[in-house]
Amino acid sequence: MNLRHLLSFGVAAIVSFGAHAQVKVGELNSYKAFPAFLDPYKKGWQLALDEINAAGGVLGQKVEVISREDGGTPGDAVRTAEELIAREKVQVLMGTFASHVGLAVSNLANQRKVLFIAAEPLTDKIVWDNGNRYTFRLRPSTYMQTAMLIPDAAKLKKQRWAIVYPNYEYGQSATRWFKELMAKAQPGVQFVGEQAPALGKIDAGAVAQALADSKPDAIFSSLFGPDLQKFVREGNLRGLFKTTVVFNLLAGEPEYLDPLKDETPDGWYVTGYPWNAINTAAHKKFRDAYEKKWKDYPRLGSIVGYSTMQTVANALRKAKSADTEKLIEALRGMEMETPIGPIVWRALDHQSTMGAYVGRLARKDGKGVMVDWKFAPGDQYLPPFEQIKAWRKD
Amino acid sequence: MTALAARNLCKAYGGVQAVDDVSFSVAAGEVLAMIGPNGAGKTTCFNMVNGQLLPDKGTLEFEGRSIAGRAPREIWRMGVGRTFQITATFASMTVRENVQMALLSHYRRLASLFSVAARQHREEAEGLLERVGMRDQAERACAVLAYGDLKRVELAIALANAPRLLLMDEPTAGMAPGERSELMQLTADLARDSNIAVLFTEHDMDVVFTHADRIVVLAQGRLIAQGDPAHVRADARVREVYLGSMHA
Amino acid sequence: MTASAILIQFLNGLASASSLFFVAAGLSLIFGVTRIVNFAHGSLYMLGTYMGCSLVEYFGRTPLGFWGGVLIAGLAAALIGAMIEATLLRRLYQAPELLQLLATFALVLVIKDFALWAWGPEDVLGPRAPGLDGAVTIAGRAFPEYDLLLIALGPVVLGLLWLLLTRTRWGSLVRAATEDREMAGALGVNQGWLFTGVFALGSLLAGFGGAVNIPREPATLMMDLSIISDVFVVVVVGGMGSIPGAFLAALLISEIKAFCIGIGEVHAYGIDISFSKLTLVVEFIVMAIVLVIRPWGLLGRAASVARGPGTLEDPLRSPSRHLLALGVAVLGVLVLMPVLGDAYTLVLLGDILVFALFSVSLHFIIGPAGMHSFGHAAYFGLGAYGAALALKHLVPMEAALFAGPFVAALGAVVFGWFCVRLSGVYLAMLTLAFAQITWSVVFQWDSFTGGSNGVVDVWPAAWLGSKTAYYYLTLVLATAGILLLWRMLYAPFGYALRAVRDSPLRADAIGIDARRFQWAGFSLAGLFAGLAGALYAFSKGSISPEVVAIPRSVDGLVMVLLGGIQTLTGPVAGAAVFTWLQDTIARNTDFWRATLGVIILILVLAFPQGATGMLRRRFAREQS
Structure with a gap:
């Protein structure tokens, strides 16, 4: 060298x-x-x-x-x-x-x-049942986003609810929380039909038909992505949404809303992000x-x-x-x-209090948009401290 | 002593009577040829004997025990060896290993998980190969052997469980004429030396008339003649069925 | 369900069946003639959908633009299929059939990244069909017009195919080749053109099936693998090579799915059964039942087992002194690794060791035993879950580590009993069906297996907690497992497996009970795959249903084939190269799937016997 x-x-x-x-x-x-x-x-x-x-x-x-x-x-x-x-x-x-x-x-x-x-995972378990000292989570969880839709859902006083969700943990939790929270917010509410298509493999025509057959007043859905697109198209075609009002988690996020274009269903209650209207x-x-x-x-x-x-x-x-x-x-x-506003990283469960926007879908210039939206601060849609302490093992 | 006895065998496919009331027997040490033109029922007959087909009617006895409807592997365990029309050997093994497989199976050592297969029954395998003249090729892969040599390997495999009956389906098919006689002479010698009964089907009439002790002739599913070569050669119905091909 | 609900769900099933039938018919045709199990068929379907969407947008949303776009998309797929056959697969007809499978799998990777590059990551929802974008009223309910058209289109395409195959000379050649490939060759058929033609027709059907679905299915990057598993099921249930069988099976499966959805939830005797959730796996349950009852599918016939020249294998020699020295040297380096390498090297090597054991156990049954398993992940997964759940509920980690393989072996004993009654592609598909059924049970049984999230906090005992300690544990157990499996192949048991593979006829004629040996071999392979799974679980600290999923089985196959199926050391080399490549490429390029695919293609084309097979041949040549 x-x-x-x-x-x-x-x-x-x-x-x-x-x-x-x-x-x-x-x-x-x-x-x-x-x-x-x-x-x-x-x-x-x-x-x-x-x-x-x-x-x-x-x-x-x-x-x-x-x-x-x-x-x-x-x-x-x-x-x-x-x-x-x-x-x-x-x-x-x-x-x-x-x-x-x-x-x-x-x-x-x-x-x-x-x-x-x-950053992204929605599962409640990451901060609650399986929460640990070294993990913090930013995004509002499945529980929080479901809870954000409950006030509007309860206000409508619909008696018969049908539910459709992708068959994995996110859809299962969303469904479970929705049933629990609705039963509390509106005692006597009925859940008349449940469809759990495999993620990415919804047979939308048959699912839309089966939901219609259960004669619901309203539908709670946690579908997203291609499943949501197919469901919207078949539901539109088959007139499913004419008589029922739909609540759909996440459907107002541009990632899932934009591909719906001119088929965006009118009046759905969703959580999401109206990026061009937040000023x-x-x-x-x-x-x-x-x-x-x-x-x-x-x-x-x-x-x-x-x-x-x-x-x-x-x-x-x-x-x-x-x-x-x-x-x-x-x-x-x-x-x-x-x-989208100030957040606090909670010491209790390492969940941030980031919120989400709740509003309704509409079509504008052949594109889907959120209207009548308001910001739902995350800290208002979390379970009581004692409950979380019981879930968390540390 | 009778090794194999077939009585009143019948087998039909759909409406066609492939084998119709056929009876014959093979004695220990005897070489019996089964001949007949195409479609005569030879293969059907043969496959009933070796367990691949179940007869509709009739009995099949090996040394006094029924073998009709038994699986080929059970018939083998009773002491029946066989070779195939198109040779069936283990292509990814050497000649010796092929024979060793039969020996391992015979001594019920196949389920062993931790002994070394290639070291088992080595001498005995080489002895068998010696008898069929294949000892010098023991290390070669079966996949690269000449067809005639494969037939010999099959014979060695068939001899591995010291059979009292040897079933050979067209043993010389696909071989050169010179090799044919050689193989059948070898077979006949082995049979006589070890007192093995041999039943074989064959197209080559030279082979049949030179090496068989006795011949049964099938035509259209029925047995039309049996006896020693001279007797069969003289039979008018056999001549009729073969129409001059015997003179060829 | 009311009568009208039943009618509508029946029509829904019919509409879904049509497109499934088109794609399945294409795959079945290609398999019938070329005997290639074409994984890339689903990719052509995906391209059909993407191209269809683009073309319809380009031509404009008029009836002519729509149908023109759909047809041209189908033709473009046909052209791509023909090109694939002529430039790639044609070189591989003499290679072992599993290697052909590997090549088509590589194509899947390449085409997926091509679609990502060409159409971007976002899903593309195509337009509705102009003129058929409304609904008609049937039994008081709105039913899409387009679905009615699809219902009619299914039988029409079936009829056209029937005419083509029975009334044209080309069709009779195709049928002849399907029944007996050698005979067709002997008839003086120009095989090259026949094969290219069949590939083009099969791809046309795949592309058309994709394009015609534009109004019903958005184009996504995940649709290729999603459709291919459905289509495999349809083709196998119907009988490989049978077009009417494919039609019948597509109908059967689509109707069963539609009625599972239609029935929804049933409450009986205090138990809730969700038929809707059953859609996750129902086609695989149907396939398993059909294969157990009818081993060649509904309308299929027993395939003549023809061993191509590519599958000839050299006798098993004891390892040469050089090879033994190399083995000892590698082991020596592995033992010293905690001193030589950094902490991550140990993690990567740990993975490689686990996958080496997994792929050696897979090789044990697909190589020497000749049973092509597409569902080996079932035993890896059962091992992983067995270990994880035993740790959570029953025993300390040291015992759980051995509970895993035990559970896996138990699964292999049960599934194997059915599998060894079949052979060839049907056996492969039954192993796949059992793997998928296992997967869905793991995925659904939330209260016991943790559902889609899996089981977390599955760490080794404290004394094995350090990376070095766990690495040594993995090294000892994986090496021991691999050596034991190899040892068995040199034993009479391994020879008996090869005997049954080489010549079932001869094996039977020397007293070998083929099924018992295959069953035992299958179970042993399951046991060792389970050990790999258990080691994997504790090395990651958590497991989820992906350890049982199809990609895990496919990875195993790729490792075995990449290294070479005809040597014992091949699967180890394949596991090392594959795992290392995946780790490196994923880190350094955006298009890692395509890169991996291209590397596999190059390897397959250059070394049709697998990498180690080629090396051995070269050494043999140098020595002679």
């Missing part, structure tokens, strides 16, 4: 030492399995990352995000997370979409004692920056990605350290701004 080699070796060593001094965040998600939701999500956190680093980073350092495809299955996601922890030595993990993947990574985070900010200063600033950077409008995933990234930065700032235990203490009870 001659001197020049030795020198360049030394420089390389210094450079790589410098790189290690950065704040490293490991991000993993099922980009290939759920591209419609996760592309905007990725653009969201990238925008936030740009803003954070343009403002000088945190703790005097730039934040580096190492983003990985998680393979869409719990097994692969756990391996990906192990790689981020062991090889990339990230200080924080964030991401995941599907509930079972989120739970698996959360479980790993607990075992390896690494902080994990679950608070915070949201306008976010929307402008997003549209400027990406030449595209934001979806709900963009909000989630942006806010997750900001959460990590805020926690680092508040803890003044990248130490995991200090970060956890910082996050517990941390208040912060998001494009």
Whole structure:
């Protein structure tokens, strides 16, 4: 080895030492399995990352995000997370979409004692039954979003309800919570028919027909994606929605609403994100920056990605350290701004109080939009503290 | 002593009587040929004997025990070896291993999970290969053998359970004329030396008349003649059925 | 259900059956003539839907534009199918049939990423058919006009196919080739053109089936695998190669599904049964029942078992001294790995070891035993769940680790009893059916298995908790499992399995009870797959139904075939290469599926005997 080699070796060593001094965040998600939701999500956190680093980073350092495809299955996601922890030595993990993947990574985070900010997973279990010290979750959960629809549903005083849901944990929980909460809000309510098509495989004509046959006054649905599109089309054709009012979780999110185009059913009660009608200063600033950077409008995933990234930065700032235990203490009870309003990271169950928009669907210029919407703050749609304490085992 | 006795065998497919009231027997040490033109019922007869077909009527006895309707593998366990018209050997094994398989099965050692198969009954397998003249090819894969050699391997396999009856379906089919006689001479010698009864079907009349001790002739499902070669050769109905092909 | 409800659900079933029939008929034709189980058939269906949507938008939403778009989409699929046959599959007709399967699977990966690149990630909902976008009133209920058209279209296409196959010379050649491929070759048929033609026709039916469904199904990137499993079921239930069988089976399955939905929930004797949830798995239950009762499907015939030249295998030699030295060296490196590598290397190697054991256990039955299993994940999954649930409810981790394989073996004993009564593709499909039934039970039984979320907090005991300790546990158990399986192949038992595979006739004639050996082999493979599953569960700390799902079975097949089915070491190499590739490619490229697919295609084309088979041949040549 001659001197020049030795020198360049030394420089390389210094450079790589410098790189290690950065704040490293490991991000993993099922980009290939759920591209419609996760592309905007990725653009969201990238925008936030740009803003954070343009403002000088945190703790005097730039934040580096190492983003990985998680393979869409719990097994692969756990391996990906192990790689981020062991090889990339990230200080924080964030991401995941599907509930079972989120739970698996959360479980790993607990075992390896690494902080994990679950961005998208909706399952209640990630903060309640299976909640753990190292996991925090941003998005309003299945329970919260179902609860947001209950006041309107109870107000209509419909007696006979039919339910349709994708047959996996999200749909099952939504259905269970809806029945429980409705029975409380409107004693004597009847559930007359239940359809549970396999996720992505709804036989929409037969399902629409079977629902009509149960003669409901109203329908509660937690369908989304292709299942929702098929259900809407067949229901429209077969006149199912003429006589029944429909409540559909998530259907107002641009990811699921936009593909419905001119077939968007009128008057459905939904949770979602009316991106072009929210004109608070915070949201306008976010929307402008997003549209400027990406030449595209934001979806709900963009909000989630942006806010997750900001959460990590805020926690680092508040803890003044990248130490995991200090970060956890910082996050517990941390208040912060998001494009859709302030949130609190609850110390009790590590759930953020991010809310959602509740409104009704309508068609405008051949596109689906949300009208008559209002913001439902997350903290008003959570079960009592005692109940959560009973669920959580820690 | 009678090894195999078939009495009044009948078998019909749909409306066609493939085998109709056929009786014959093979004695220990005797080589019996079953001949007849295409469609005479030879193969049907043969498959009833070896267990692949169940007779409609009649009895089949091997050493006094009924074998009608028994599975081929049970018939083999009783002491009946067989070769196939189109050779059936284990292509992914060597010649010796093919014979070793039959020996392992014979000694009921196949279920062993942890012994080394290739080391079992090695000498005995080579002895059998010696008898059919294949010892020098013991290491070769069956997949690459010449057809005539495969027939010999089959014979060695068939001899592995020291059978008292050997069933050979067209043993020389697909072989060169010189090889045919050689194989049947070998078979006949083995039969006589070890007192094995042999039943075989055959198209090649030279082979039949040279090597069989006795011949049964089938035509249209019925037995039309049986006896020693000279007797059968002289039979008028046999001549009628074969129409000169015997002189060829 | 009221009479009118029954009538409407019956019509719903008919409408769903038509498109299913088109796609299934195409697959059945292709299989009948070329004997290729074409995984990529579902991808052509998907392309049909995507292309149909684009073309209809391009031509405009008029009746002419719509039907023109649908037909051109079908023709474009036919062209793509013909190109696939002529450039790729034609080179593989002499290769082992499982390798052909691997090649079509690689195509699935490539086509999926192509669709992602061409149409983007968002679902595309096509327009309704102009002129047929309303509903008519039947029995007092609104019924879509377009569904009536589909109901009519099914029998029409069946009739056209019947005419083509019975009244044209080309059709009689196709039928001849379906019945006896060698004979058709002997008749002087130009096989090349016949095969290309059949592929084009089959792909046309797939593309048309996809395009005609535009008004009913949005185009999504997931529809390829979703339809292919449905269509496999239809083709097998109907009988491989039988077009009327495909029609009957499509009808049967669609009607059963429609009525499961129509009946919905039933409350009887205090028990609630949800027939609606049964739609998750009902087609696989139908397939299992049909195959148990009629081993060749409803209208199928027993296939003549023809072993192509590609399946000839060399005798099993004891490993050479070089190979043994290499094995010892690899083991030595693996033992030193905790010192040599970083923590993640141990994680990745742990996965590789687990999958190596899994693929060796799969190779045990598909290679030497000749039983092609498409559902080996069932035993991996039963092992994983057996271990996880035993830990949660019964015993400490050390015991749970062995409870898993026990549960898996039990499953294999039960399922195997049915499977070994079949052979070839039908056996493969029955293994798939049992795997899917297992999957759906795991998926549905929320209170016991945790449903779709699975079981979390399944960590090893404290003394095995460190990465190094668990790595050594995996290394010891996986290596022991692999060596035991190999050892059995050298034993009389393994020889008996190969004997039954090589020549069932001869095996029977030397007293070997084929089914008993196959059954025992199947169960042993299940046991070791279960051990792999149990090790996997504790290495991840959680499991979910994906450990029982189809992709896990397919991954296993890919590993075995990539390494080469004809060598014992192949599956280990395949597992290592596949797992490593997946890990690396996924990290470094956006189009990792396509990259993986292209790599598989290159390997398949370059080494039709699998990678290690090629290496062995080369060494053999150098030595001689």
